[in-house]
Amino acid sequence: MSHKGYYREFGGAFIPEVLFSTIEELADAFQHTKEDPGFRREYEEILSTYSCRPTSLTFAENLTRTFGNARVYIKREDLNHTGAHKLNNVMGQGLLAKRMGKSRVIAETGAGQHGVATATMAARFGLQCTIYMGEMDVQRQRPNVFWMEQLGTEVIPVRDGTRILKDAINQALRDWITNIDSTHYVLGTACGPHPFPEMVTYFQSIIGREAREQIMEREGRLPTRVYACVGGGSNALGIFNAFLDDPVELVGVEAGGRGLDSGKHAARLASTDGSIGVAHGYKTYFLQDRDGQMKETHSVAAGLDYVGVSPVLSAMRDKRRIRFEAATDEEVLKAFSLVVRKEGLVPALESAHAFAQAFKELPDLSEDDIILINQSGRGDKDIFTIADALHDPGWEAFIKGKAEEYGA
Numbered sequence: 001m002s003h004k005g006y007y008r009e010f011g012g013a014f015i016p017e018v019l020f021s022t023i024e025e026l027a028d029a030f031q032h033t034k035e036d037p038g039f040r041r042e043y044e045e046i047l048s049t050y051s052c053r054p055t056s057l058t059f060a061e062n063l064t065r066t067f068g069n070a071r072v073y074i075k076r077e078d079l080n081h082t083g084a085h086k087l088n089n090v091m092g093q094g095l096l097a098k099r100m101g102k103s104r105v106i107a108e109t110g111a112g113q114h115g116v117a118t119a120t121m122a123a124r125f126g127l128q129c130t131i132y133m134g135e136m137d138v139q140r141q142r143p144n145v146f147w148m149e150q151l152g153t154e155v156i157p158v159r160d161g162t163r164i165l166k167d168a169i170n171q172a173l174r175d176w177i178t179n180i181d182s183t184h185y186v187l188g189t190a191c192g193p194h195p196f197p198e199m200v201t202y203f204q205s206i207i208g209r210e211a212r213e214q215i216m217e218r219e220g221r222l223p224t225r226v227y228a229c230v231g232g233g234s235n236a237l238g239i240f241n242a243f244l245d246d247p248v249e250l251v252g253v254e255a256g257g258r259g260l261d262s263g264k265h266a267a268r269l270a271s272t273d274g275s276i277g278v279a280h281g282y283k284t285y286f287l288q289d290r291d292g293q294m295k296e297t298h299s300v301a302a303g304l305d306y307v308g309v310s311p312v313l314s315a316m317r318d319k320r321r322i323r324f325e326a327a328t329d330e331e332v333l334k335a336f337s338l339v340v341r342k343e344g345l346v347p348a349l350e351s352a353h354a355f356a357q358a359f360k361e362l363p364d365l366s367e368d369d370i371i372l373i374n375q376s377g378r379g380d381k382d383i384f385t386i387a388d389a390l391h392d393p394g395w396e397a398f399i400k401g402k403a404e405e406y407g408a
């Protein structure tokens with residue numbers, strides 16, 4: 001491998017030797033296609049005719065009035081087909097796979113959202129598709145499994161290990177090694193071996209490019225701060241990328257779970273619990289014990305519940321270009337309710353992390369400030385999680401009290 005694919009000390013490609021040539025072929029194909037204006041046109045065309053791009057920029061008039069200072073804007077990635085930013089990435093990788101002459105795609109999925117997006121892309125592009133999913137997740141995410149199967153995808157429940165996402169990743173890698181010639185591995189976020197972090201960031205950067213243009217058109221100036229939630233880091237990098245060279249504060253929000261002191265969270269960068277290590281093909285901050293065993297993570301939002309994080313983000317944290325914070329499950333549910341009641345928008349619980357952090361900081365901003373929040377997806381999928389939380393008898397009173405506190 002070349003020295004490319006490093007961000008400071010993070011990233012790289014720590015892969016079995018049998019995958020060297022495949023990964024190199026992929027990196028080359030990506031570099032080539034990226035420079036081909038025809039490819040870029042095809043990519044933008046499919047996203048605009050198939051997935052609602054450009055997505056809207058919504059001025060959150062009621063939230064702005066509620067907090068009474070900064071103007072609040074929301075980038076609406078929830079409007080994408082299949083309900084989140086994930087389609088930006090899978091359509092790009094699908095086009096690339098076709099150009100490389102691949103007839104089959106595989107992917108791993110945890111909560112099932114990336115699986116559904118990949119299965120959708122495969123149906124549209126006429127590619128064979130196999131999705132690996134931990135058996136535990138298959139049981140927890142029945143609706144997503146149902147839709148993947150309807151889309152013509154084979155869903156393979158993984159019975160190894162703890163039967164969750166990390167076990168599915170290992171199985172998918174084994175499949176890739178066996179079927180290198182026919183198969184492209186569609187990685188779901190800006191993690192994994194080079195060139196995936198760069199490639200996924202490239203495809204997701206369409207979010208920030210649009211948002212920057214839209215806010216300039218609306219306000220004639222850039223936002224003060226941009227907020228995005230951070231699972232693997234793809235929606236955050238997607239929106240942040242357009243503002244890296246500007247005097248704009250970038251805030252990545254991780255899953256604080258039950259609180260940073262509880263040990264039950266997924267804050268790899270915002271807490272002091274993360275340490276540098278190598279796993280899943282790349283080097284980054286992981287939540288691991290002293291022997292390098294991965295810890296169990298927790299979040300109310302399945303999409304943020306992962307032990308690693310994009311090497312690009314690890315580098316930007318150490319460079320202090322992006323500030324990382326964490327929002328707890330409770331803060332997130334509270335923020336979710338406020339957004340629904342005030343704006344009639346239904347953010348995914350992942351996206352509600354970005355809102356929660358913004359709400360904590362809004363009181364410190366002024367009327368001259370503008371903030372931009374990335375609503376990475378819609379919350380329909382979270383119906384049972386939210387309903388369970390609402391069952392708590394204290395909840396309704398709590399929400400009511402909070403809404404009043406915010407001037408509802």
Ligand SMILES: *Cc1c(COP(=O)(O)O)cnc(C)c1O
Binds near residue numbers: 377
């Ligand atoms: C998958 C998902 C995420 C987390 O992934 P990133 O790569 O960190 O963006 C965030 N929000 C939604 C709605 C998701 O579906």
